[in-house]
Structures are given as structure tokens and as C-alpha cells.
Amino acid sequence: MFDISVNLTNKQFKKDISTVINRAIKNKVNGMLIISCNLKDSLNAYNITKKYKNYCWSTVGIHPHYANLWENNSINKIEKLLKYKNIVAIGECGLDFYRNFSSQKKQLLAFNTQLELAASYSVPIYLHCRNAFSFFFKILKFWNYKISKIIIHCFSGNKYELEKCLDMNMSIGLSELFFNKKYRIGSINDVELIPKEKLLIGTDSPFLLFKEMYFKIYKKFKGRNEPSLLPNLLKKIVSLREETYSILDIQTEKNAFNIFNLN
Template structure:
């Protein structure tokens, strides 16, 4: 299987000591391309640097996560626009709203989100989106940009069936992570994923976060890494009632089309 991890936080400090080994394990598991998530000003610069060191294998996003919305100044906006000029940067984001933790005030989150949506309008690049416990405001802001933005993926989707349907009705893509494998809080996703059209479904690890709880044996360090994308797609295929090769091929084709990636 050729797999594409559309969301991996490879700039995280937990990967510093064995970065090359992490990439090697991912390749062995069938991961042929990855998109490195940029979620802050510094993180977006770092994501681009990482991607440039692995041409054709790694790509990057550039954005400011709602947790960091207070850092979204005019200078931040200018810097993100400059980063979007790099061919390795294939999406605007990670951006959106997070009312679960509220690490930034909600008005600041909404302003940062709107400004990044405007970058997507101006550049024509797809959107890598985050939404947690903020569905109503998220959809309202997105609809204000309807007809002006291009493709969008709601990354690491964990919401309700109604929220998923709202996103699909609006034309958005859905990113599924190892949250699916969490028997405590992901069971509802197992029923819902069969209803996502294959041309709107992509897979991701969100590494080093969200280690699939059904992986055996469980690593002692609890760090997620891209090699576990294979486990996620196996679980996803089972829940969709599909052959895993078909699920993987469809998700890879969708990711290549969405991000404009060439086969490596």
C-alpha cells in the first residue's frame, strides 16, 4: 500500500533524537508522502525547513492554530503569506477554532481564522482546518467565505454525525486519525466513517499525538509516529466494510488531488 499522512507534527521535540529513524519506519510501513503541519509562526517556518530537506517525500502547511491565535499580528500575516509562496507549502493552516481548551480568547481565534481564510482566497491554496467544540461559529465563518475558498479538509475530525454531514454538505473533506481507534471516545466514528464518500476521505496520524489505542504492542513511550498510519487505514477499512487496499488507494488518490502532489 502507498499511504499519505496528511497531518504529522514532525517538528515536535519528541522526534529530534530519532528523526531519520522515524522517517525510515514510515517508509517501511508504506508511507510514501507526508504533509508536515505548521501550527504557529515558528512551527510553520520549521515545517517548511523539514519539507525542503526531503523533496518529493515531505511537504508542509503554514498557519496559526487557534491555540496560538494571540500571536496573529500583521507581521504574522505577512510571514504566512511569504511562506505560502514556497512550492513545498501545499495548504493554509492549521487554522480554525478550538473552544475546548480556549488557550486563546475566542474573539482572537475568530480574527486569526478569518485572516487565514483570506490568505486561502488570495493564494488559491487548500485549507487544513481545526475545529473542536466550536462547530456553529466555525461553519458560520466558513460560509462567509463560501464561493471564494477552494478545497478544505477538516483535519482530525472527532465531531458528531450532524457536524460531519454539515461539513460534507458544504463540500469539505474529512481527515481521520487514530481517534477512530479509541474505545473510550472514538466509537461513534466507527459507525460514521462508512458514510464519508471515498473522494472526500483522507487519513493522518497527527503524530506525535493520538497514538492509536488498539496498536499492539503499545509502545512504552506513548508517542505516535507516521508508521502507525497503516494501522489506522486497516481499522478504517474494516469499519467501512472495504478491502484495505481499496481504502488506502482511494485515500492516497484523494490526498494527491487535494494537495496537488505528484507520485513520488
């Protein structure tokens, strides 16, 4: 299996990255994508991938929470980082009108510009959307056929939003967020609507280890999620679909390698 959403640059991993990666390998996680939230973070993520070649890859981009940091020269900085081999997608970018840590105007500017870059450089785009699907879809309607590979990660929307994403040929990244009734909008049974060729899985480490869902594991890992726990997510997905664990294990990994051109 392949973890498509690891925030390995987070300070919670500062002292034990090697241990975390080795534990993931022991739990049959065969690779991971380090997602970035701003340009400084993107460079730090890339530096980690240099140490763990052919196991860690990363993204470059500005998350909507950090959209207020967007400047005119942000484009040039992203373009420069895109030249590095281990950086395989633009993101995490998108819209978040739930927290609004950045102004909506800045979010829309950063989002549109990063979509334009993904189209220009023919690289996958790695998306975030929360409480902003109406704007999200209007923007993507223009870019949809200009960008070859679109991933929405940590999807937790309703059935209509899921079907709309699939109609736009997006790959759907699921995390524990999808199974937490406190946060999801739709039904967990909506997971059956996702074609297996469009399904991706990720922990969003060190986040999304919910105490009410994994009390013993939460206590053992002191509340920190990590890639070695990805099999727990896959087991939940399998329980709601007709495929077996081994089939989805292989398929989701294959999907990740294909989308991010890791073959």
C-alpha cells in the same frame, strides 16, 4: 498511503527524524504533510521538507491554540512563506473552544484572516475544530465557495457535523481520535458516510497513540505515535466499510495528492 497530519517539528522527533521517515517508508507510507501551529513552526517544517523533497510537504499557519500570537504583520509572514514550493496549504487553523488557550476573539480573527488568505491565493485550507462547530459553520458559510479545497483534520464530531462538513464539500481527515470512545462524539459507523473521494488519513504524530487501544505498540514506541503506524488506522476504517484495504490505501493517497496538488 499518505499521512496528512505529522507534527514532525515537535521536540519528540528532534533526534531521529531520518529514522522516523525511513520507518514510514518501510511501512508503505508514500508521503507525509508536516502540519504547522505557528509561524516559527511553519519555517521549521519547511526546512525539513527541503531535506526530504518529494516525500515531505508542509503547511503554514497559526493554530487556534496560538492565536494570541496573531499580529498585523502575521499576514505578510504567511504570504512570504506561501511562495515556497513545498508549502502546500494554510493551516492548521480554526477554532478550539474546548481548551481556549487563546481568547475566542483572537481565534476568530486569526481564523477569518487565514480563510481570506486561502481564498486570495487559491490554496487549500487545513482546519481544526473542537467544541466550536456552530461558530465554525457560520464562518465557513461565507468562505465555502471562495476556497476551492477545504480539509478538516482529526474529525471526531457527530453525524450532523460530519454531514454538514460534507455538504460544504470538505475533505474529512480521520485519525485514531475518531475511534476513541473517550473523545469522539458520534458513532464510529459514521465513517461509512464519507465518500471515498473525500477521505484522508493521518496519525497526528507524535500524539494520539492511545495506551488503552494499542498497549503493546504504545509500550514499544514509548507512547510516541509516528507515521509508520498509519496502517493500523487504515485497517480500522476498512473494517467498517465495504472497500478493501488496497482500494482505500490507493484512494486515500490519491486524494491527498490531488488536494495538495502534489502530482
